[in-house]
Amino acid sequence: MTAFPNSSLVTIGDTTFHDVVSNQNGQTYRIFVYRPGGEPPKDGWPILYMTDGNAVIGTAVDAMRAQACYPTGTNVCYGVIVTIGYPVDGAYDPLRRSWDLGPPPGQSYPPFYENSPEVRTGGSEEFLTFVEDQIKPMIEADIPIDRNRQAIFGHSFGGLFVLYSLFTRPAAFTTWIAASASIYWENCAINEFLPRFEAAPATRPGAELFLSCGEYETDKLAPFQRGAADEADRLTQKKITRNNDYSVELMNRLNRLPDSPIRTEFEIYAGENHMSLLPVAVNRAIQTAFAIVKPHLIS
Structure with missing residues (x-):
């Protein structure tokens, strides 16, 4: 029995969720949707789409609500947040x-758990089509959206998806945010799509x-990892x-393109590892997607 007899479930303010069947794979x-109150701007609301919707929706909405109510002090305006997740109770x-x-x-890998299906990769195009052809129209039919202020965020595999989306459909969004993108995955398979982007x-x-990563995603171990039983294995995996190396290489390559089609930045978050970085990166995504004044334009 609870010590609080009048307890209630907590909900995320101004947020709804909708279960949507994909036309791509059934x-x-x-789909979690945060919609600000009040009248939309003349051109519609700016919008941020996010992968791993279950894991990020609470952090994203609270970061928005805490900052957008004080725009002169935070440089953050209100906007729409759409996170794409799964009908599960967990974060992933x-x-x-x-x-x-x-x-x-993509490739196939052994199951995560005994008596479960094998793990397969390679569905980014199918997923991107679902976002572009189903989710965006669904949102835009219900909420006034500024199509010139569309951003997308992803972490880890989600960051990899952001890069795939950029390289294959570069006009789908204006702001692309890839935190701890797993560029190394499958022998840097993502780089096979980069020449296509560079050509057009x-x-x-x-x-x-x-682009971003945590301080302990570089060649440095976190303090709690030093001297641990798996220290040598972790150092080997870091190689x-x-x-950080792959992100910097990509940043430099994109910033050297003729006519500067996309401005690329890279940031390291102090004191963070691959997973602890997530809430920090989500907050930075809010600050980036909903910036009132772009910092690089301030003289």
Whole structure:
């Protein structure tokens, strides 16, 4: 028996969720939608789409509500947040996200758990089509959206999906935010799509890409990992993942493109590892997607 007899479930303010069946694969996705109160701006609301919807929706909405109410002090305006997740109680559905967020052609891996399906990657194109052809029209039919202020965020495999989306459909969004993107995955398979982008970088005006990783995703171990039984294995894995190196290489390559089709930045978050970085990166995504004044334009 609870010590609080009048207790109630907590809800996320101004947020709803909708279970949507994909026309691509027949699977059900849980779409979380935060819609600000009040009248929309003349051109419609700016909007941020996010992968791993179950894991990020609470952090994203609270970061929005805490900052947008004080715009002169935070440089954050109100906007719409749409996160795309799964009808599960946990933060992730590891099996489905592996397929949805991994770039094609993908590979097969042993099951996560005994007596469960094998893990497959390679469904990014299918997932991107679902977002573009179903989710965006659904949102825009119900909420006035500024199509020139559309952003997308993803972390880890989600960051990899952001890069795949940029390289294959560069006009789908204006602001692209890839935190701890798993560029190394499957021998850097994502780089196979980069020449296509470089040959025809048809981005929107003002396009920008924000890359990031945690301090302990570099060659440094977190303090609690030093001297641990798996220290040597972690150091070996760091030579493979190289999150900071691959991100910097991509940033430099994109910033050297003729006519600067996309401005690219990279940031390291002090004191964070691959998973602890997530709430920090979500907050930065809110600040980036809903910035009133772009910091790089301030003289």
